[in-house]
Amino acid sequence: MYWNEKYELMDRENLRDLQLERLQQTVDRAYHNVPHYRRSMQESGIEPGDIKFLDDLAKIPFTTKQDLRDNYPYGLFAVPLSEIVRIHSSSGTTGKPTVVGYTRQDLNNWAELLARSLYCAGVSKDDVIQISYGYGLFTGGLGIHYGSEKVGASVIPTSGGNTKRQVMIMKDYGSTVLACTPSYALYLGEVAEEMGISKDELKLRVGIFGAEPWSGAMRKEIENSLGISAHDIYGLSEIMGPGVAMECEAKNGLHIHEDHFIPEIINPETGESLPYGSKGELVFTCITKEGLPMIRYRTRDLSCLHEERCSCGRTHVRMERVSGRSDDMLIIRGVNVFPSQIESVLLEMGQTAPHYHLIVDRIGNLDTLEVQVEVSEELFSDKIRRLEHLGRAIQKEIESTLGVSSKVTLVEPKTLTRSEGKAQRVTDKRQLK
Amino acid sequence: MKVQQISVFLENKCGRLAAVTQVLAQKGVNIRALSIADTTDFGILRLIVDQPELAFNVLKEGNFTVSVTDVIAVEIPDKPGGLAGVLEVLDQNKINMEYLYAFVGQAGNKALNIFRVEQVDTAIEVLTKNNIKIVPGKEIYSL
Numbered sequence: 001m002y003w004n005e006k007y008e009l010m011d012r013e014n015l016r017d018l019q020l021e022r023l024q025q026t027v028d029r030a031y032h033n034v035p036h037y038r039r040s041m042q043e044s045g046i047e048p049g050d051i052k053f054l055d056d057l058a059k060i061p062f063t064t065k066q067d068l069r070d071n072y073p074y075g076l077f078a079v080p081l082s083e084i085v086r087i088h089s090s091s092g093t094t095g096k097p098t099v100v101g102y103t104r105q106d107l108n109n110w111a112e113l114l115a116r117s118l119y120c121a122g123v124s125k126d127d128v129i130q131i132s133y134g135y136g137l138f139t140g141g142l143g144i145h146y147g148s149e150k151v152g153a154s155v156i157p158t159s160g161g162n163t164k165r166q167v168m169i170m171k172d173y174g175s176t177v178l179a180c181t182p183s184y185a186l187y188l189g190e191v192a193e194e195m196g197i198s199k200d201e202l203k204l205r206v207g208i209f210g211a212e213p214w215s216g217a218m219r220k221e222i223e224n225s226l227g228i229s230a231h232d233i234y235g236l237s238e239i240m241g242p243g244v245a246m247e248c249e250a251k252n253g254l255h256i257h258e259d260h261f262i263p264e265i266i267n268p269e270t271g272e273s274l275p276y277g278s279k280g281e282l283v284f285t286c287i288t289k290e291g292l293p294m295i296r297y298r299t300r301d302l303s304c305l306h307e308e309r310c311s312c313g314r315t316h317v318r319m320e321r322v323s324g325r326s327d328d329m330l331i332i333r334g335v336n337v338f339p340s341q342i343e344s345v346l347l348e349m350g351q352t353a354p355h356y357h358l359i360v361d362r363i364g365n366l367d368t369l370e371v372q373v374e375v376s377e378e379l380f381s382d383k384i385r386r387l388e389h390l391g392r393a394i395q396k397e398i399e400s401t402l403g404v405s406s407k408v409t410l411v412e413p414k415t416l417t418r419s420e421g422k423a424q425r426v427t428d429k430r431q432l433k
Numbered sequence: 434m435k436v437q438q439i440s441v442f443l444e445n446k447c448g449r450l451a452a453v454t455q456v457l458a459q460k461g462v463n464i465r466a467l468s469i470a471d472t473t474d475f476g477i478l479r480l481i482v483d484q485p486e487l488a489f490n491v492l493k494e495g496n497f498t499v500s501v502t503d504v505i506a507v508e509i510p511d512k513p514g515g516l517a518g519v520l521e522v523l524d525q526n527k528i529n530m531e532y533l534y535a536f537v538g539q540a541g542n543k544a545l546n547i548f549r550v551e552q553v554d555t556a557i558e559v560l561t562k563n564n565i566k567i568v569p570g571k572e573i574y575s576l
Binding site: 375376377380381382383384387388391409410411412413414 | 438440442443444449470472474475477479496497498499500502531532549
């Protein structure tokens with residue numbers, strides 16, 4: 001079942017021609033409308049006319065999250081604000097939020113790609129889709145919403161939270177498709193069980209899960225507990241939102257919608273482009289985006305690309321499920337956490353050179369964060385009360401700054417591993433493989 | 434008049450207390466009194482030793498988190514109501530007691546207690562005024 005046979009099954013040679021044409025237009029537009037791109041291309045001594053082949057893309061410098069911050073809020077937009085019809089943004093817990101904007105055509109394309117993605121997972125107009133992704137600044141809810149409407153499915157925009165009501169709706173309204181984060185799907189399964197509702201009483205058959213890393217084992221667990229077929233969806237707001245890539249029924253990687261995005265794999269250390277089949281960092285270039293045409297955007301997500309034709313018939317390249325990050329970002333209960341944020345909290349609490357270690361685990365289905373903090377002389381007191389207060393204060397500060405709860409453990413100095421060069425700040429015990 | 438107490442941060446892990454005592458033993462530091470306060474995750478070891486300065490330095494070199502706190506050593510009549518009487522004096526003068534612990538050794542028919550209070554100087558003053566004997570640091574170290 002294909003939503004758009006012409007593009008999804010396009011032979012690779014024609015696809016490459018189409019990509020080149022769209023890439024040239026994008027680079028030209030970005031160069032002339034976005035000062036950042038013009039400057040960075042000029043510094044590298046290239047002009048739009050130098051992009052004669054697809055491989056020439058590698059001559060253009062990368063774009064990073066920092067570039068988005070430096071041009072906060074609208075500096076990378078390639079159209080005037082009057083052409084922008086939707087704005088989404090990250091939560092901005094690591095500093096300035098990243099802001100993304102869409103023209104009407106961008107939203108049409110987004111809905112189109114989501115329609116393809118949903119068809120890819122076997123969702124059609126006969127389905128009732130419950131969207132339990134958050135609606136709002138986050139791209140998850142609204143992104144999937146418009147794609148589902150385009151397919152013609154009956155959309156229930158439950159958004160996140162109020163889990164018991166979610167289960168009640170799922171059962172009473174006869175939801176056949178569930179879209180949410182994989183950890184929330186697991187939680188919904190647990191709550192349904194607690195409420196005495198068995199999977200046989202639900203009409204659910206398909207799950208569209210993304211926005212956080214998950215594993216094959218977790219997929220099986222979700223599939224068993226809800227009695228569904230779970231599909232992985234990939235996306236990031238900088239590129240578009242959910243629907244950049246989607247897993248088909250073959251469940252052997254996620255098809256990247258290559259008529260809209262050019263994916264690359266690079267060595268995250270050197271920035272060198274790597275051939276298909278190599279593991280590395282995913283880089284995307286948007287070739288149809290009008291509002292925010294990201295060129296060679298470094299996602300920091302680690303994956304691998306495969307060009308071989310898929311058994312589903314689609315010709316588009318497949319990416320493997322994201323296996324990790326090339327930076328130290330952690331996703332804890334759906335919240336993006338950088339160890340440096342914890343460090344700034346400790347600095348603000350009066351520690352001059354905080355030594356800390358983060359231990360992330362998954363107990364039951366819930367991510368846990370333990371922050372081990374070395375007790376320096378400045379923090380130490382001979383009074384228990386004061387030390388306990390210190391632990392609680394750090395915990396509270398982390399929660400209010402990062403939006404994630406943690407357990408703070410005070411440890412003796414020099415007990416946390418020191419390494420030469422980059423400190424190993426994190427032990428992630430979650431089994432995602 | 435004050436006594437220097439050495440406080441050491443200890444994780445609730447096997448062998449930590451032993452490690453502290455070994456470091457002190459190697460340098461010939463003798464422990465006169467001690468008390469441990471503990472929580473589920475960590476504890477604080479408080480020590481009265483014969484050579485506080487040396488103890489502080491060797492523990493610090495041994496990578497322990499250590500601090501020096503002024504406490505007072507108070508002679509308490511070794512009979513029922515002895516401690517109650519002393520504490521009443523402090524209470525009447527609104528001196529807040531953080532914690533106290535008993536000294537192992539004895540001085541005649543008196544028991545020795547270590548008091549940790551917020552207002553050390555005031556405490557010394559009122560106790561002395563009430564004829565309660567404070568044992569100076571020098572004497573304590575060489576007991």
